[in-house]
Amino acid sequence: MKKITVIIILFGINLVAQNSDFESRVESGIKQIYNIKFAEAEKTFRSLIADYPDHPAGRFFLAMIDWWKILLDVENESHDEIFFQKLEDVIFQCDKILEKDPQNVDALFFKGGSIGFRGRLRALRESWLKAADDGREALPIVERASRLDPDNLDVQLGFGIYNYYAAVIPEEYPLIKPLMIFFPSGNKEEGLRQLRNTAFNGKYAKYEARYFLMTIYYRYESNPWQAEEFAKMLVDDFPDNPTFQRWLGRIYVRQGKLQLADSLFKDVLRKADENFYGYNFPVALREADYYVGYNYKLNNELDSAKIYLTRCAEISQQIDKEEESGFLINSVLYLAQISEAKNLFEEAISYYERLLKMRDWGNSHTLAKNSLKRLKG
Structure with missing residues (x-):
């Protein structure tokens, strides 16, 4: 059901009415957000509000700082309320602008974007x-803005996301299909075209378009090579x-480039040790520990593998709430195999028995049962 987020329409950003100082400061602030320089971004957008108090951009992007804080640590809901409050401030300001000027494209875009992001968080929760409801409310606002400014490439982000997911998700997730009768039908190919156009030619929304293309090609198109193209763009920037x-x-990892993956996840752990924001959150540490440990195991460096996989399992136990994650199950399985390879049979038995108390993941239960039968004679 988490895929219901597809009905939440993202935003296009139109700042044509403003001067080059305004645009350069907005672009600088956006880059600060994406590069997780939140203090610098907040300073940028608060100064923008002070100098351009009648434009909703400053307040909108202040809210986006909180959105990225949420994305970096999804299980932590402490930023939710302030995010909702900031979005309501943007919507209120846009409504005041639209009362005086119903054709104000900026107000329409930022109101639609705020409603869309409100819906994204509600779906996440x-x-x-x-x-x-937020999806139904946001779509006509963005469409109206697009009619007023049909040459704006950034707005194609929202339409691209909608077109792609509205076509793909009902088939992938039948439980959502009944909800989609309230929305226009999608077009997968058109959605990809719109997203790529924004990714390469958009002004402010190109980074978000690249993010969605990366995830789409990885998750739904089974094309990690296309996903890599956009992931590299984002990491380079x-x-x-x-x-x-x-x-x-x-x-x-999906491509089988395990040495590249190992180097990258070791860099994640290095940045965590150096207290880069977001890198030392449990979700990031767990994933990095898992893949570094897995690579050590493949290379038969079992002592090193055990260190990282043990830490992955410990972090997973803290994070996992409703059920055991694949990270936890696989880590315990690999720890059992490592113990068995080192002739630590009692330890291996303990791990395999622990595995059977978890949910079955892949063929984890079959592997555990067969191994226990062999070890216990």
């Missing part, structure tokens, strides 16, 4: 009906964004 680095690492 599994508040499906409210998320769907924003080398201190842990989300982008971790995605590139997963893509390398």
Whole structure:
């Protein structure tokens, strides 16, 4: 059901009415957000609000700082309320502008974007009906803005996301299909075309378009090589964004480029040790520990593998709430195999028995049962 986020329409950004100082400061602030320089970004956008108090951009991008704080640590809900409050401030300001000027494209874009991001968080928190309502509310606002400014490439981000997911998700997730009858039908090929156009030619929304193309090619198109193209763009532009680095690492693993993945995830751990923001969060540490440990195991460096896989399992136990994650299950399985390879049979038995108390992941239970039968004679 988390894929219901597809009905939440993202935003296009139109700043044509402003001067070059305004645009350069907005672009600088956006890059600061994506590169996880939140203090610098907040300073940039608060100064923008002071100098351009009648434009909603400053307040909108202040909210985007909180959005990225949420994305970097999704299980932590402490930023949710302030994010909602900031979005409501943007919507209120846009409504005031639209009362005086119903054709104000900037106000329409930022109002639609704020409603869309509100819906994205509601969907992330599994508040499906409210998320769907936000999607229904945001779509006509963005469409109206597009009619007023049809040459704006950034707006194609929202339409590209909608077109692609509205076509793909009902087939991938039948439970969502009934909800989609309230929305226009999608077009997968058109969605990809719109997203690529924004990714290469957009002004402010190109980074978000690249992010979505990276995830689409990885998850739905089964094309990690196309995903790599956009992941590399993002990592090159924003080398201190842990989300982008971790995605590139997963893509390398999918491609079988395990040495590249190992180097990348070791860099994640290095940045965590140096207290780069977002890198020392549990979700980032767990993933990096897992892939570094897995690579050590493949290379038969079992002592090193055990260190990282043990830490991955420990972190997973802290994070996993409703059920055991694949990270935890696989880590325990690999630890059992490592113990068995080192002739630590009692330890291996303990790990295999622990594995059977978890949910079955892949063929984990079969492997554990067969191994226990062999070890216990």
